[in-house]
Amino acid sequence: MCLLTWTASSTNYECSEEDSGSNKTEAKKLHIIAIFAILATGTFGCSVPTLGRWFPAISPDKDYFYLVKAFAAGVILATGFIHILPEATIEKLTPPAEYHLGLITGTRRSLVSTIRPLIAALSFHQLFEGLGLGSCIAQGKFSLKSVMIMSIFFSLTAPMGIVLGMGIASSYNENSHTALIYC
Template identity: 45%
Template sequence: MGPLFTATESIFQIVPETMAASSSTILCNASESDLCRDDSAAFLLKLVAIASILLAGAAGVAIPLIGRNRRFLQTDSSLFVAAKAFAAGVILATGFVHMLAGGTEALNNPCLPEFPWSKFPFPGFFAMVAALITLLVDFMGTQYYERKQEREAAHQSDEQPGREQSPGGIVVPVVVEGGNDDDKVFGEEASGGIHIVGIHAHAAHHTHSHSQGHGSCDGHQKIEIGHAHGHGHSHGGLELGSGARHVVVSQVLELGIVSHSIIIGISLGVSQSPCTIRPLIAALSFHQFFEGFALGGCISQAQFKNKSATIMACFFALTTPIGIGIGTAVASSFNSHSVGALVTEGILDSLSAGILVYMALVDLIAADFLSKRMSCNFRLQIVSYMMLFLGAGLMSSLAIWA
C-alpha cells in the first residue's frame, strides 16, 4: 500500500508540472492567443488609433509653439508653467509606471532562459545606465552649444560692436544704461533668466542697483554683479547657460520620447485583440498630447527657427503612428513571446524609462520648481504642485487599462 501510494502521489505531482511546461512551451512558440482576437476589427481600430494619436500628438506639441506669440501661452506665463508641471508628471509616471514596469515584465518572462535574465535585475540596471548616459549627453551637449555660441557671439560683436547674438539667431542689445523703473537688464525674462549663452554680458549695471535692501524676490532677479565697475562676467551669478540648456533639453527629451513612442506604437500594431487596442487608443492619445506639450514647451524655450521647430514637432507627432504601421505590417509573423522580442522590448523599455525619469526630474521638474520665480510666487507653487501630482496620478492610473 505504501509503495503504491507513493507512486500514485509522484504521478500526480509530475503530471501538472509536465502540463505546465508544455503549455508554457506552446505559449512561447505561438503568437498571440486571445479569446478576444479579431483581425478585421483590430485592423480598423489600428486606423482609428493612428488618426487619434497623430492628432493628439500634433495638437500637444503645436500649442506651445503657436502660443509663444500669444500672451497667455508664452513660456514665461504662469499658465504655461502649470501646464508644463502637469506634463512633467505625465512623463515621470510614463517612465516609472509604464516603461520600467513593461521592461521588468518582459525581462522576467518565463519564456526567457533562466541564465542570465533571472540572475540579475537587468531592468533597473539598464534604466540606471540610460540615466547616466543622458547626463553625459546633457553635459557634453551644453558645453558644445555654449562654445558654439561664444564663437558666434564673438564674430557678431566684431561686425556689430555693442550687440550680441542670442541662441535663436535674434540679435539682442546687451549694453543698457540705467533709467529703467524695474532695473532689469534688457533681454531678461520674467522668470529671471537671460537668453544669452556663453558670452560676457557687458551690462552697464552697477552693484548699488542690486543692493538697495530689496528682498531676494524683487523682480525675480537672479543677477548678482560682483564688480563695482560696469561689467558683469559670466563666471559671476549670471545664468548665461539657459539658452544652451534649452537647446540640449529639447533634443534629449525628444530622443527619449521618440524611442519609447516607437516601442508603444509597435506594441499596439502587433496586437490582434480589440480588447487590448481599445483602452490603448485613449491612453496613448492622452499620453502623446501631454508629452507633446512638454516637448513643444522646451522647443519654444530653445528659440529654434520655425523650420527646425516644425521638423522636430512633426518628427514627434509621426513617430507613434509609424510604429503602429510597422507593428501592423509584421503582426502576422510576429511572436511577442519569442526570446528576441522579449529581450529587445525589455531592454528598450528600460532604457526609455531611464531617459524619461532623468529628463522629467532634472530638466523639467527641478528646473522649474527650484527656480527663483517659483520660490517667489506662493500661488504658482500650490497650483504647480497640484498639477504635477495630478499628471503623475492620472498617467499612473492608466496602467490599469494599458
C-alpha cells in the same frame, strides 16, 4: 476629446471567443483610428506652445502654463516609471519610448478589447508629452524650421510604431512552433 471619450467608454475588459483572433478586421480598423488619433493629439500638444509665438495667450512663458508643464512632466515620468523602467535594460533603452509603445499597440491584433484603452492612454500621453516637449522647444528659441522638424518627428514616432507593429502582427503566425514554445 470625443475620440478619447469613445475609446474609454466603449472598453470591454472581458475576454471572449471573439477576441481570440477572429475579429482581426475590427482590430485593423481600431489600429487605423489609433494612428490618426495619436498623430493628431501629439501634433496638437506639440503645436500649442509653439503657437504661443504668435498668440501670447498660449505662450509657454505664462504663469498658468507652468502648471500644464508640471503635469506634462508628471505624465512623462509616470510613463517611464510605470511602463518602461521595470523592463529596462541598456539594450531596450535605445529606441524612443513613444515608438516602443506604438509598436506594442500595433501588434495587438487579436485582443480587440485592449486596443481601445491603449488608444485613449497613448493619446493622453502624446498630448501631454507634446505639451511638455513643445514648451521646451518654444522656449529654446529655435528657428521655425527646427521647431517644425522636431515637432514632426515627435508626432510621427508612435504612429510609425503602430504601423510597424501592424506589419509584424500580419506576418506573425501565432500557431507556429516558435510561438507555441514561448507561450
